[in-house]
Amino acid sequence: MFETVLVANRGEIARRVIRTLRRLGIRSVAVYSDADAEAPHVREADIAVRIGPAAASASYLSIDAVIAAAVETGAQAVHPGYGFLSENAAFGRACADAGIVFIGPGERALEVMGDKIRARDHVGAYGVPIVPGFSAAGLTDGEIAEQAEAAGYPLLVKPSAGGGGKGMQVVRSAAELPEALATARRVSAAAFGDDTLLLERLIERPRHIEVQVMADRHGNVIHLGERECTLQRRHQKVIEEAPSPVVDEATRARLGAAACAAAASVDYVGAGTVEFLVAGDRPDDFFFIEMNTRLQVEHPVTEMVTGLDLVELQLLAAAGAELPLRQDDVVLGGHAIEARVYAESPARGFLPQTGTVLDWRPALTPVAERAEVRADAAIETGSVVTADYDPMIAKVIAHAPDRSAAVSALDAALADTVLLGVESNIGFLRELLNEPAVAAGDLDTGLIDRLPPHVDPEPSLLALTAAATFVAARDAAMPEQDAGHASPLWLSRSGRRLDAPDVPVAQAFESSDGAIRSAVAAEPGPEVAMGGLRSRRALGRALPQGAALAEDPDGLLWVHADGVTTALRPLTRREAADLRLARRERGDAASDPELRAPMPGAVVAVHVADGDAVTTGDRIATIEAMKMEHPVTAPHDGVVILSVAPGAQVRLGELLARVDAPAPVTQD
Structure with a gap:
């Protein structure tokens, strides 16, 4: 076994690998960019080496920097995690040239399976079922259109390189093809450095099922069962589980045999995943999609149903040992389900979010008898979530004797997870788990896209009461401020009525949906009476039981109560009155003509020219952030006045364009 291993990754997967290295007594080396200098994985490793600035292209994707760090620290092997360099054949060669073991497959596997077109043709020759389609390599757009017409619509356009669903476009008619090709090429070139495309027949309402394989250098190839990864949004997995609720023993054996044949x-060598599309109405009919030549994000559900440590098996295979088990030794026990926690706002179209984590407390206590909960997180209290990397910040996994119990345990664990300071999709995940189709296991990859837009739940009375209690306690501890010419009573956030001094006055708040709500503070505890909240512990005792709260530097209150996290902005009485008045006056006004950046990022495309006439919903610009593209559209008919150009880096809220309504036509 190796003595020192460098982990060429960041976030939760780096922490996950380091955890196994520590258990096995192997010295771990972390690498980090400037953005991650204070990240948890840096502190948890035995050694940490800076490899560059925040941009992934100059740090985590720099082969030279990673190899130099490995040589400098005496690492005998490199674990690439997932993403970044994990499926890069050039990186594998660089490791070999430096005398370092790449913990993954050999160069041939990386090259064949790293190209979807080549992989599809290759495994087809070994009897693995493949989806009908064609490669667009070397074809003009006209030739692609001819072949697409011959293949028949609908089609799925996807990059040949890379994975994770990035760049995939659904095309239902010839009219949609040109824009789909342009978008897929742009995303593929930016994400993978290769804009070669593959077009395949779109299988309607499919299930996405993948098989975990493990192989050693002695010719042993086994599978560890399948994972259901059907619940996806924009081709990105959201919920994963093992085993699949529709795969029986006979189909599992066939899927496993096909996956092992592809690997062999x-x-x-090592851990890999073979992904299949399964026809929704015929679970025994499946087609090869691709092979991911690395550990998957969703590997914990396989670990929980098999009792195996996949990272340890990777290390053994890379070190040249035989796998310690054979196919007959693999037994699946119970059911496991995982939810990916993203820093994003589901109510605002899942836009990525940034900020400082004020409080992170994952639910690790078993929530039901015979249930087990696991949390793999990239963050901790005090972590800064930036726009430099993928917005996934944690995974919450539950294991129970059966699927129904596992789903309930995951929902309860998400409800008890405290994440304050950064918006997340936890509320959406809970809503998804409680969808009747999800509870019944009646899934397909388009299910999430058919759901109505997510609406954040209203803050509960407990949340509002906790926020009002905090404001009252904080204000009681602060010295009186100069009220200027206004009455201190008018400016105060809370108090008591002059005509009824025993009746408390409610504190007003503005919530993220723009609504104004109010609540009365709970009776102050001894900490408040002694002069305010002097510590987090005192705050916890002063708040109503069952609530967690933190205040960010901008004065926004983040409250977790009744399984829901809400951001509330305290309002003075004047602010509340002014807001209500402004909204009444603006009730029937036209939409805002200014288009502002919904998140920090890069303007990758401007779809109109200055002075163009546009109609409601027309795409004005596209912003890329956290490996995802987000369109900005016209709010109403009018004429565009642009403020940005392609390639511009924009801040959150920066003006992109105006859409001025056309002047009314007058008759003489």
Whole structure:
């Protein structure tokens, strides 16, 4: 076994690998960019090496920097995690040239399976079922259109390189093809450095099922069962589980045999995943999509149903040992389900979010008898979530004797997870788990896209009361401020009525949906009476039981209560009155003509020219942030006045364009 291993990654997967290295007594080396200098994985490793600035291209994707860090620290092997360099054949060669073991498959597997077109043709020759389609390599757009017409619509356009659903476009008619090709090429070139495309027949309402394989250098290839990864949004997995609720033993054996055949065809070594599309109405009918030559994000559900440590098996295979088990030794026990927690705002179209984590407390206590909960997180209290990397910040996993119990345990664990300071999709995940189709296991990859837009739940009375209690306690501890010419009573956030001094006055708040709500503070505890909240512990005792609260530097209150996290902005009485008045006056006004950046990012495309006439919903510009593209559209008919150009870096809220309504036509 190795003595020192460098982990060429960041976030939760780096922490996950380091955890196994520590258990096995192997010295761990972390690498980090300037953005991650204070990240948890840096402190948890035995050694940490800076490899560059925040941009992934100059740090985590820099082969030279990673190899130099490995040589400098005496690492005998490199674990690439997932993403970044994990499926990069050039990186594998660089490791070999430096005398360092790449913990993954050999160069042939990386090259064959790293190209979807080549992989599809290759495994087809070994009897693995493939989806009908064609490669667009070397074809003009006209030739692609001819072949697409011959193949028949609908089609799925996807990058040949890379994975994770990035760049995939659904095309239902010839009219949609040109824009789909342009978008797929742009995303593919930016994400993978290769804009080669593959077009395949779109299988309607499919399930996405993948098989975990493990192989050693002695010719042993086994599978560890399948994972259901059907619940996706924009081709990105959201919920994963093992085993699949529709795969029986016979189909599992066939899927496993096909996956092992694909792995063996490239002399595979280590952990890999073979992904299949399964027809929704015929679970025994499946087609190869691709092979991911690395550990998957969703590997914990396989670990929980098999009792195996996949990272340890990777290390053994890379070190040249035989796998310590054979196919007959693999037994699946119970059911496991995982939810990916993203820093994003589901109510605002899942836009990525940034900020400082004020409080992170994952639910690790078993929530039901015989249930187990696991949280793999990239963050901790005090972590800064930036726009430099993927917005996934944690995974919450539950294991129970059966699927129904596992789903309930995951929902309860998400409800008890405290994440304050950064918006997340936890509320959306809970809503999804409680969808009747999800509870019944009646899934397809388009299910999430058919759901109505997510609306954040209203803050509960407990949340509002906790916020009002905090404001009252904080204000009681602060010295009186100069009220200027206004009455101190008018400016105060809370108090008591002059005509009824025993009746408390409610504190007003503005919530993220723009609504104004109010609540009365709970009776102050001894900490408040002694002069305010002097510590987090005192705050916890002063708040109503069952609530957690933190205040960010901008004065926004983040409250977790009744399984829901809400951001509330305290309002003075004047602010509340002014807001109500402004909204009444603006009730029937036209939409705002200014288009502002919904998140920090890069303007990758401007779809109109200055002075163009546009109609409601027309795409004005596209912003890329956290590896995702977000369109900015016209709010109403009018004429565009642009403020940005392609390639511009924009801040949150920066003006992108105006859409001025056309002047009314007058008759003489």
